[in-house]
Each structure stands twice: as structure tokens, then as C-alpha cells.
Amino acid sequence: MPVAAFPEFPTNVPTHPLLVVDYQLIKNGDEKEMNVLWKAATSLGFWYLKNHGAEEDVENMFDMGAETMNLPMEEKMKYEQGDEGSSFGYKAAGANAVDASGELDKIEFINVAKDDALAWPKQARRAYPSTVNDRMESTIIPFVKKSIEINDTIMSIFNAKLGLPEGTLQKLHSLDEYSGSEARTIKAPKNLPAERQALGAHTDFGSLSFLHNRLGGLQVLPPGIEEWQYVKPIPGHAICNVGDALALLSGGILHSNIHRVFPPPGAQAAFERWSQVFFTRPGNSVVLRPLSEASNMISEAVGKLTDKQKEALSPGVTSYDWFSRRIKNQRIKNRTGPETWQASRGTEQGRV
Ligand SMILES: O=C(O)CCC(=O)C(=O)O
Numbered sequence: 001m002p003v004a005a006f007p008e009f010p011t012n013v014p015t016h017p018l019l020v021v022d023y024q025l026i027k028n029g030d031e032k033e034m035n036v037l038w039k040a041a042t043s044l045g046f047w048y049l050k051n052h053g054a055e056e057d058v059e060n061m062f063d064m065g066a067e068t069m070n071l072p073m074e075e076k077m078k079y080e081q082g083d084e085g086s087s088f089g090y091k092a093a094g095a096n097a098v099d100a101s102g103e104l105d106k107i108e109f110i111n112v113a114k115d116d117a118l119a120w121p122k123q124a125r126r127a128y129p130s131t132v133n134d135r136m137e138s139t140i141i142p143f144v145k146k147s148i149e150i151n152d153t154i155m156s157i158f159n160a161k162l163g164l165p166e167g168t169l170q171k172l173h174s175l176d177e178y179s180g181s182e183a184r185t186i187k188a189p190k191n192l193p194a195e196r197q198a199l200g201a202h203t204d205f206g207s208l209s210f211l212h213n214r215l216g217g218l219q220v221l222p223p224g225i226e227e228w229q230y231v232k233p234i235p236g237h238a239i240c241n242v243g244d245a246l247a248l249l250s251g252g253i254l255h256s257n258i259h260r261v262f263p264p265p266g267a268q269a270a271f272e273r274w275s276q277v278f279f280t281r282p283g284n285s286v287v288l289r290p291l292s293e294a295s296n297m298i299s300e301a302v303g304k305l306t307d308k309q310k311e312a313l314s315p316g317v318t319s320y321d322w323f324s325r326r327i328k329n330q331r332i333k334n335r336t337g338p339e340t341w342q343a344s345r346g347t348e349q350g351r352v
């Protein structure tokens with residue numbers, strides 16, 4: 001895709017600075033850099049990641065996304081994710097609620113399961129449009145593999161910092177088990193009403209998200225702050241964040257923060273907004289609760305919590321059930337009232 005000359009991110013909107021982590025340094029075990037990562041993951045739960053080497057793969061994914069979104073709607077709808085809580089496939093704009101009132105979302109996306117990318121040319125979870133199949137080898141598999149490698153590196157650092165026996169988190173995210181891990185390519189149309197959410201406030205469902213933005217629009221509500229703030233896209237810097245599964249497994253030490261997407265601010269609003277994500281999620285059978293028996297740090301952290309907080313961190317359901325419940329109850333077709341939005345919530349702790 002030719003890189004359009006986008007207008008600058010405006011200077012007159014509130015932004016939240018993120019810590020910057022150098023992937024090459026953490027990969028090589030640089031103590032200081034691993035401490036920066038740990039600080040980010042245990043405070044806001046978001047950080048920039050530079051030197052990750054996935055830029056070209058991301059550009060190719062945007063091309064795949066454009067080819068897919070340009071298909072006739074009738075063709076895309078053959079691959080729609082459905083209302084049963086499965087995430088893989090196509091999601092049309094307006095299929096999800098963005099809040100308790102049932103206002104509709106404005107984005108369309110295509111989700112490709114890591115299980116399908118890794119099983120290719122066999123089908124593991126579902127079928128996809130021809131534009132996905134045609135780019136599986138050249139584009140999707142390389143992006144998925146690189147993202148897995150990056151998230152695995154980050155996960156092994158968390159494993160050590162949490163004092164877990166070696167390989168504990170990696171085993172819970174084994175490639176051998178089917179999971180909700182997926183690549184997502186998102187398109188928001190240009191010139192959306194500035195005051196309307198494109199994607200509703202949420203915490204991510206899984207463990208780690210590896211996100212790439214060209215235009216602004218992503219906002220976070222940092223702990224202890226009551227004002228939503230933009231995360232400014234920086235060229236070559238991915239935006240990474242912790243999701244609910246790692247927050248639960250770590251007894252709340254790792255933080256899964258609420259975020260949402262608005263149309264790009266200022267002059268950027270006149271452009272389509274594309275984002276590319278890879279979500280790493282635990283194996284379907286993994287039960288979500290703090291790994292207290294495996295780590296003193298986690299058991300001590302849990303020991304300091306109130307009973308209510310403890311209960312919230314131990315839903316005791318599998319990753320599969322957690323994930324399907326959240327997706328299913330966002331779907332507008334399943335909405336009966338504000339309670340459906342409530343039923344879609346994760347670790348947001350009542351902030352939205
Ligand atoms: O488009 C973005 O910047 C964020 C997307 C996101 O939060 C999500 O898909 O979970």
C-alpha cells in the first residue's frame with residue numbers, strides 16, 4: 001500500500017505518554033530494558049515497542065485488509081463471525097454495541113485464527129475469503145509467526161519477573177492447543193462523526209496485544225485519572241498491552257487497562273483509519289485464576305486483596321468461556337438491554 005502523507009497528530013488534544021521498550025534489547029536480556037517493560041506492564045499495562053522488525057509484515061497485512069474490505073458485502077458476509085461467541089472471520093461495522101445504550105460500532109475487521117495460519121493449507125477453525133487465502137503464505141503466516149515470537153519473548157520475561165517456574169506462561173499459551181489467538185485487521189471509514197466511538201471501551205480479552213496504528217484515535221483511561229487520553233502513534237513503534245488473561249493469571253500484578261477508539265483527531269479524520277493487531281490468548285482449556293501455588297509473588301499479591309477483588313480475579317472459567325462470553329454479549333443481535341453490555345465486561349472494574 002502506498003504510504004499516504006497523513007496530516008500530523010494534532011497538538012491540542014490530551015495524550016498519554018507511554019514508556020518505550022526496545023525489542024532488540026529485551027530479546028538480548030538487557031536488565032535495564034526488561035525493568036522498563038516490567039514497570040510499564042505493572043502500571044498502565046501499555047507501552048511502545050520499537051525495533052520489533054515487523055513493519056514490512058504489517059504493511060502487507062494492511063494490503064490484505066484493503067483487498068478484503070473491497071470485496072462485495074455479500075461475499076464478506078459469507079465469512080461473518082456469527083452471534084455464538086466465535087471471533088474468527090469477518091465482522092461488519094455495526095455488528096457490536098459500543099456501550100450499555102446499544103449504540104453501534106463503526107469499524108469492520110477480519111480476524112484470522114493463529115490455528116488456521118499455522119495449519120495452512122489445512123483448515124483448522126474456519127474458512128476465509130479468497131483475499132485471505134491468497135495471502136496466507138506471503139503475508140499472514142509471516143506476520144503471525146513474528147508476532148508470536150515477539151509476544152513469547154515478552155511472556156518469558158513476565159514469567160521470570162513473576163517468579164514462576166521456567167516455561168509456565170509459555171505452556172499456558174502452547175501453540176499445540178487451539179486458542180483464541182488471532183490476527184486482526186481493522187478499517188474505520190473516513191469522516192466519521194467526531195463525537196461517536198468507533199470501538200467501545202474495553203479491556204483486551206487475552207494475554208498480550210501487539211498493535212500497529214498509523215493514525216490517532218486510540219484512547220486510554222489511565223488508573224486514577226478521569227479523562228480519556230489519546231495514545232499518539234509513533235512511526236515504527238508498535239503499541240503493546242496486557243489483556244485480562246495475564247491480569248488474572250498474575251493475580252492483578254500485570255495490568256489490563258481500558259481503552260477505546262474514536263475517529264482520528266483533527267485533520268486526520270479525513271482519512272480511513274487502519275489498525276493491525278495480533279492477540280496472544282491462552283489455550284482454550286486454561287482456567288483463568290491467579291497462579292498462586294506456582295509463585296510467591298503472586299500469592300502475596302493476592303493475599304493483600306479484599307475478598308471482592310479476589311473473587312473478581314478468579315472467575316474460574318476457561319479461557320475459551322471467558323472469551324466467548326465477552327464476544328457474544330457485544331453482538332448487537334444478542335442485546336436484550338444494558339445487562340447484555342454488562343455481561344460482556346472483563347476486568348474493567350466498573351470504570352465503563
Ligand atoms: O484500533 C486500535 O487502535 C485498537 C483496537 C483494539 O483495541 C482492539 O481491537 O481490541
Ligand SMILES: [Fe+2]
Nearest residue numbers: 202203204259
Ligand atoms: Fe483492544
